[in-house]
Amino acid sequence: MSAIDRIDLERLVVRPGTDPNLADRDPGWAQDLGIGKKEGREELEAAVDRIAGLQERLFAEGRRAVLLVLQAMDTGGKDSTIRAVTRGLNPQGCRVVGFKAPSRAELARDFLWRVHAEVPPKGTVGIFNRSHYEDVLIVKVHGWAPPDVIERRYDHINAFERLLHDGGTRVVKVMLHISKDYQLQQLRERVETPEKRWKFNPDDLAERELWDRYHEAYETALARCSTAASPWYVVPAETKWFRNLAVARILLDTLREMDPQYPEPSWDPGDFTASRLR
């Protein structure tokens, strides 16, 4: 059993109907897998190769899809996790969609409209960098929608994800979990490193003030929207190599369980022997 397969996903998943208890989940935790950072990277590379092989089958099969939703507080590592886990996949069958502040056209529709438009087509892996969950996170924390509207959104989200699931799309959701201290460290690094400055937005400091209310909103969202079909995972994200391995494992397991198959040809190979193929 390779190290990645020893990762205890039971510890990371939010069991349907339970409280995710973020305060009890240590963001600095990394499971002792008997390997260090360097072996962790090699393990990741091997995992990505396995994911790439399954991705090829998924594409060939052309009947189902995977949607990985990533959420995190600012500096939680969404971008680098995506880079680490998807570098090595075939970009032809893997698309990352980032959701920022909605446009006027998007605000003129229901909150799932722009998200629905971007779901991965059959045969592919889609990754959402932020998602429809922002509509029960930032929107809730800032009170941009009334409480009863937010309240109904959890059910809308569950219905939407069920629709995707029934259509053959496996939805898995990951919260990258960091502490407020860790965020400070990251923000300082962004300010101090010239090539990272473009990532720093002074507005993020105002969001940082709302840390506790964000965590509350996350807890409600995860409790209400982690289902057996489309579970939420809380991945401790301060040890980067472990974070990457854990997310890769979640993706790998999803694809392994789906077990995509090369399709049977609709033609008879005997009809296209060398002599007849000219």
Place this chain on the structure above:
Amino acid sequence: MSAIDRIDLERLVVRPGTDPNLADRDPGWAQDLGIGKKEGREELEAAVDRIAGLQERLFAEGRRAVLLVLQAMDTGGKDSTIRAVTRGLNPQGCRVVGFKAPSRAELARDFLWRVHAEVPPKGTVGIFNRSHYEDVLIVKVHGWAPPDVIERRYDHINAFERLLHDGGTRVVKVMLHISKDYQLQQLRERVETPEKRWKFNPDDLAERELWDRYHEAYETALARCSTAASPWYVVPAETKWFRNLAVARILLDTLREMDPQYPEPSWDPGDFTASRLR
């Protein structure tokens, strides 16, 4: 000077206003770079790393984009070239779009409508697996549009690509060049290899019959639509490692010439010293 930089792109480009002369371009040619297949792969890996570095800057800069258009006869290697050249890029800033037979909704609009909708946003690299050129290739060969409609399309394409260029999107176009014999070999392999069977479509054999007419249509399209701003390249594609290196070089050069820069922060780093960042 590394091997990839020695590739003679002058030999591959179609000079604006000239005949591409496909018959005079040997699809089996691989420039003698003083390296073999194995070193070619290492060279490719190094090139992709350089492309990834420039891609990061392009993303940070957020003002310009790259669009790489790939066209080829069936089995020309579009998919594997894309995989080889883009594996290692950050999928967050790189999107592959494949164009197949247009839908009814697409046919109800002009031929550039669906293509325009998929152009890469600023900061990213877009790759088209087939493209608007199909509307002057397969459509022309089959006579699905009258000659005078086809005739006007070259101008429409040039105007469209000029629009993209003026908006900061560098468009580069690559035809992967193979021989009819090479295609036969590839088709046989698809039929004979179980994991490749899903790629084989008996209808491709009918297209194969039209080889010469396709080549004629390619020659006209390349002659009419290779411009200084948005050039066409004919890449000999039967030696796979050379093919991959050549396409990587074209992408690399495009990005190097653009020379994207990290943006100046709109805030003053002095305002966010450690003591003020809490």
